[in-house]
Amino acid sequence: MLVSKRIIESVLPDNLKQLIEECSLENLNTVAENLQLSLEHVKNEINVLRETSIETIEPEIRKAENFIDQINNLHKQIDNINKDLDEQENLLKNVSQIEEYKSLIDNIETINKIVIIFEALREYELNLNGNFFVWLKPTQVLFENLFFNSKDLKYSIDSKNFVQCYDCLNKLNKLTNESNLFKTSQLQHDINENFLRTDEILIVKDLKEEFTIQRERLWYELDLEWDKLIQIDSNQIQIDIIGLNQSYLNQLTQFSGLKSASQIGEINFVFSTKLKSFSKSLLKLIETRIINSNQIIQIDTKTDSNFTYLTFNLTNSTTSSETSLLLELKLNQIITIFNFMYKNFLSLKVFINNMTKNVTSNVSLMSIFSHVTNEDFSKLIYESLIVNILPLKEYDCSIHEKFGNLFSQFEENLRTIEFCKESNKMLNTLDNLEEMYVRKKCKSIMETARYMMKNQDLMFELVNTEDLRINLNDLKGNKLIDDLKHIYKQTQEKSGFFKIPRFSISKFAQQFLNLINETLKEASKLSDENNKSLKSVTLFCLVTRNLFDLYYSVIPTQYSSSLKDLPKLSAIVFNDFYYLSLNCLTIGHKYKNLIHKVKESTVNLGEFRYVDLHDLISNFNYVELAPDLYMLGYEILANQVQNQEKNLIQYLYEDCPNGIKDISESNNYETFKRSLQKCIFQLKMLSSMWRNVLNEDLFNVVIGQLIDLVLKDLVKSCLKLEDISSNDASYLHSAFTVMTQTIHDLYTKNSASEKTENLSNDLVNLSLNTNLADLEACKYVSSWQKFKHLLVILKASLQEIVDLWTDGKGPLAMHYEPEEIRYLIKALFMNTDRRQAALAKIK
């Protein structure tokens, strides 16, 4: 109660609280009224709140109801699906029964087909061979008995009833090809080729197999018969006229639907294969006896009771030098052969089957022959006959017209015998006559080069480059040449500019370069005469590049063994390579107009479509070949020099492994001298071989290098000796003097000749040759002075050695290190005060 009162009080307005506290009736009434009003007020508020709450809750309830409805729907759907699944399951149970049914139907169909086949076989009375049905399986034995036991062999290949046999086989072929016997269209398509298809019934496979065997047998027999009718050998063509009249050739039609090598394009013909081999033989005969023959052949016909012949006999007359006459003769001979063949054999009409149109027609054997051989025949005429007949010396434009007339007549003749129906095809080819000539010429050039490379005699015959220089005074002509002469004269006086160094090359290299120059000259002439000849000109230029490449590749291989064994050949080949490389540098300039045209040709000609070739032509030059050519030649010579270095060192030590040690004892001196003589002999031999081959400077360098090797080795050996007795020194001096004399001789022979011209005669105390040789040796043998001074030291007194040193200002100091001189003094002289004093001065 107290709580209620407090609560009431807490919500009462202040004036009511006051009235309650002042307890009077009036106050109480007033309170009651107020309370009543308050109660009403509270009630209203509660109503308002309740309504508000209901509005909030109601949508949520509705949502929950919808959700329950959806779940119920799903339940129903699941039930339906389950129901469907049950139904499907029931259906599946029936499938196996259906398959069994289908299989049954298949079997029935198969049996139907077999029945149809056997009915057909019976209908056609087809029985080729007694063993025919061995292949049939036991299940079909019933049918075998039913239809065929009583049948005998009616026709046989062995009895040569080819026409009837062919009919029989044709029927069998048609039977197996019947479309309604097979399930699929694909099967129909490949019917005769795929015997082992799994979806075919067995008897059909067997029948097709039998058909193939019999067909091949028949074809084989027919081919034998053909060979009896016509025979071609290298001297004659023989045709059996009687046999041909009784022949079956014109009565046979090819089996339909065949797809094999027996076809000729779209044409199906019984003798396709035979005709192909026959055509090859005939063309081969024409090629060997007429086209490739350099002799005139007499062609005759003769006939006896059974056969007619075309014979080929050699005559004594030589071939005509006039190209068009020779061509005319050969074309006429070809026509003679064709006429003979047409008249006696190829005019026969035979049946062919056009596979695309599926029609059978009757045409002459010649037209099929033409169809078979057209491509090969054209090749024979254009790649062989014309090319063979074209002269190699130079292209003559007028032959184009002559050839044109001859070929028009030739084609006309061929058309009258039903060969070559397409007109002017050959004539169009004649537009390339010039190119054909150029290709032939290029081939011939390469062959000539190869032949030359094999000729060893040419390699050893020498030509001096001096003789190859063009004498400018011989050139007559325009101002340009005069200017050139002027410049040449000026430069020649000042230096060796523009001069090819003097050395010897092989006759082969000279001829090889001539070949290149002649080719380029012909190319230049061709390009000057006809601006349209760009392709021919380019071919010519390319072949010259090929010649350089050929040289680069072949020579080192062809002569690899000789190049090792023959020092002279190494020098010649080096010179050849050097000379070719020098020419590579100038040849482009010599033919600059031509090269310019060739470079342009890549823009105008689509023929050179290969990327490499296109690049080669657009950057056409010879200069880029020069370094490789030179380097290869250099390698060859360098290898030879290396070999010789090995030989020299071997000669020095093979007999005296101790070298110059204790040379004064027993036979040491004689042995060493003999070794040294071997080296000297080898050096002299090399010198005699190389002197007139190599350029003088190079000769000096190469020989100098070899001499230097020996001298260095001798000096080195001396500098290793710990003790040199006076006897030793004397022997060494004697042995080494032989070497110095040899070197003088080697360098005297070629130095004395030319350099003496401008010398005054009053030279004092000088032996001219000796000094010139000495100078040459100084120039090319780096250890020459050192060696010479070693000789002096071996004979010198202590004082003389010291004088030659002269505080490092004498000549010894130029060639020796102080240590070396000190070592030599210690080896040569006994340990005395004088030696100590001398050693002290060498520093």
Add this chain to the structure above:
Amino acid sequence: MDDDILTTLKILIIGESGVGKSSLLLRFTDDLFDPQLSATIGVDFKVKTLNVEGNKTKLAIWDTAGQERFRTLTPSYYRGAQGAILVYDVSSRETFAKLDNWLNELETFANKPDIVKMLVANKIDKPNREVTKEEGLKFARKHSMLFIEASAKTKEGVEIAFEELVEKILQTPGLWENRSTGLNVTNTSSPNQNGNCGYC
């Protein structure tokens, strides 16, 4: 004996062929050099000790030995040379005209910058003189060379030519080295003013 030698000098003799270079050398060194040695390696090098104003100097004298005919003198020939004697033949103007070439070659290859040069007019005993003394003197003056006229045949002027050259070298600072100390020594005495010789 060698201990009192002040220094060793490298002297070159150059000039056209036939002007008498070897003759000059032989004349100067004749009595001092081993003939066997010269026979062995040619007349291209000789040694002579010379006393110039109390200083003993050893000369290593190099002759071209005919190599000049082929223009094959190597740089090593010139290397280290302190003095050079250029010789021409007074009876051949051509040898005088070629002096320019020799000077040019000397200056190209000589590695000492102050190399002392002496021009020797040889063969003055010959009657058919083509080059006058004045011309020679003028050329020497133009190229700062010592000049002397000489005859190897009559000995005239030969020895004095070498002496003058050595004296001048010894007077040139930095051109030579004392053998014992390695220091540069400058001789203060003045050159001998001979009638045939003068520093131009």
